[in-house]
Amino acid sequence: MAGEGFEIRDGKVWALDAEGSAPIALGPEDSVIDAMRVFLMQVRRTPAPSSIEPPIGRRVLIERREERYAIVISGRVIARNSSGEVTIRNLSEQGCRFEPKLGSLTPGQPISLRIGPVGPMTGQVKWCDESHVGVEFDSPLYPSVLTHIREHFAGR
Incomplete structure (x- = not known):
């Protein structure tokens, strides 16, 4: 893994940093994505996006097909x-x-x-x-x- 951002691997979301430190497991995909959306709503005080910007390299586009x-x-x-x-x-x-x-x-x-x-x-x-x-x-x-x-x- 290289670069900065997030990656989904084996159903878990991992945080990556630009300095090449070891990735940090943030938790199960569903839980982390839900928490990220709540965080974005609080920071932006607007509705959370339905998807996250397209990935770079091996990173995965996170997009919900339907409401959970x-x-x-x-x-x-x-x-x-x-x-x-x-x-x-x-x-x-x-x-x-x-x-x-x-x-x-x-x-x-x-x-x-x-x-x-x-x-x-x-x-x-x-x-x-x-x-x-x-x-x-x-x-x-x-x-x-x-x-x-x-x-x-x-x-x-």
Whole structure:
């Protein structure tokens, strides 16, 4: 890694400095991006941008495809090497973020997921760290299903 700025690697955001010091892990992509948007709103006192300026070199363009919702809902994951209960913390039409209470999951791994009473739906692990897993669904949730989950089952 060289240069100054940020880089996404293995689902985590890393801070880089121009002097070549060791990169600093800032945390999971979703959490750091959300915190950056709040910070920008406070500094600029304007709405946060929907994307961050294009990257240079290996850096990654961070752009949200759809709105993500902070929720707390129980779910169940089935993977080839494990299965168990999870707590889903973030949900969108395209995917979710959850706290695993099961064995090791790895990026690219296919899973089956039940969100509360909804599902099962299939997806793929996009990233994982010590405390969270990010999943992209194979097929997006219908907007009405997303609304139904948020309004009727979140927080139970």
